[in-house]
Amino acid sequence: MATEIKAPVFPESVADGTIATWHKQVGETVSRDEVICDIETDKVVLEVVAPADGSLVLIAKNEGDTVLSNEVIAQFEEGSAPAVSTQSSEVKESVEVASSKTEAGASAIVEREQVQHQAPSVRKVLTETGISAEEVQGTGRGGRITKEDVVNHQSKPTSAPVSPQVAPLSMAVGERIEKRVPMTRLRKRVAERLLSATQETAMLTTFNEVNMKPIMDMRQQYKDLFEKRHGARLGFMSFFVKAVTEALKRYPAVNASIDGDDIVYHGYYDIGVAVSSERGLVVPVLRDTDRLSYAEVEAGIRGYAEKARDGKLSIEEMSGGTFTITNGGTFGSLLSTPILNQPQTGILGMHKIQERPMAVNGEVVILPMMYLALSYDHRMIDGKEAVGFLVTVKELLEEPAKLILDL
Incomplete structure (x- = not known):
């Protein structure tokens, strides 16, 4: 039967x-x-x-x-x-x-x-x-x-040689070939959401830069011991996730969302991490990042990346989120303006680490610098709060001891 x-x-x-x-x-x-x-x-x-x-x-x-x-x-x-x-x-x-x-x-x-x-x-x-x-x-x-x-x-x-009778027309000498491929459902949905964000929000972007040397030195010193102890590689994303989480505690408006005429302040920290896959951009969410260790953050991101590659992410793993981090530096981007992931009111863009001459105590020093971009909904967040949030992220990254010691 x-x-x-x-x-x-x-x-x-x-x-x-x-x-x-x-x-x-x-x-x-x-x-x-x-x-x-x-x-x-x-x-x-x-x-x-x-x-x-x-x-x-x-x-x-x-x-x-x-x-x-x-x-x-x-x-x-x-x-x-x-x-x-x-x-x-x-x-x-x-x-x-x-x-x-x-x-x-x-x-x-x-x-x-x-x-x-x-x-x-x-x-x-x-x-x-x-x-x-x-x-x-x-x-x-x-x-x-x-x-x-x-x-x-x-x-x-x-x-x-292929006989003229069976040669495809698109291969004719001198002809410019085009290929028309229908959008996947995911790609169409991403396009709709991005267009909606640009049309329905008062989106503004503020920039800053961060000296990555302290984190790079710490990572170099402890990465082997970290991986041996926790079974996960120590990357940069865990530092950014923890720095963003602390900054969201100090600036709750950036962790809020707009629902019609209401402002919803979230008492938890669910950070979405944008991941590029063959099917398009997906944003799995790390839940309760204030309670996660650095190792748990790294393991979570790695697991999501593998699932995204294999197309195994569930709808629940991509639902919700109070703030998003996207890393264009993975592909070599030096500076960009990320688009909001509605209904969230803020998104942080990371970029390529590049050595640049910087003035430090009156001297020119070559430092590994990264531009940071915070796009935010100006309907909800004032410029003062947005700049304060981004400066807090910068300071916590440049002094990771404060972040680890909760100072």
Whole structure:
């Protein structure tokens, strides 16, 4: 007896999702808890797993289709793979036709099925370029073909010239190639939120700079002992998270948010750390940072970075947050103006550490300096508070002993 497989129950903040990838097709054997499908929402990618050992007997929602919370997306049967007669009509038809055709005709049908089982965007690229799915070496999960695989295959030199009849139009000599790719749901959501922040807030940015030498010296001295003791590398982010947390205690307006005509002052410190992933920018949240040790902060950030890379972040891990830190210095940015992560009223931008000549006690000294940028909502935070907050962060970073000793 077939069992219905349904989409997960989405949180209230997520209206629907899109079938991103089917990792298993009708008739394929699957093990219990093995991932059979990915559903992409505007926040995370959710995995749907097999309820038991068995196989799919019907796929109700194809890749690219929109699904609602708890909607049926497939049917599953426990035990060994079902007979051909229980497969979906599409696959059944392909098998029947293949059995009645010659070997060449059967190969063409197999090729058509291989194309159909790819993501919509991949099918589109294959069609446009005239490349057969059998020619492309897939590097995706389960050997599936990605758009990058098609592009890389297209750019490979061939041993024999391609005849004009089958040469893709986009490869004509002198033609300027364009590639149109639909936005992912996450990318569209990020775009909406950033545009909303610029249009609906009175955003202003103030700048300062911090001498990173004291932290770099401390890190150099204790990083090996720290890692041996706590099993986590001592980076710069833990110092920034703890400095921001202390500054938020002194300037509670920066830790507040605006809800309609109300100001909500938060009595806790949940710091979001912006992480760049292949799917786009995500902001997982470190909870109660005033109670976390430096080692716990470092371990938390590392864990989130790994989850973001693998697309494993949950909606709960990215929900909430009272303040955000973003580090453009990872990519070499020297100075930028970060955009608010609504409904938060402040975001701190870190940047590249660069040696510069600085005047210290009347002498020119080369120091590793970092520009800091604080973007804030001027409706909620006055310039005096914003500057005071940023100066506090600067002072705590330049004298990390005060931060550690709670001075």
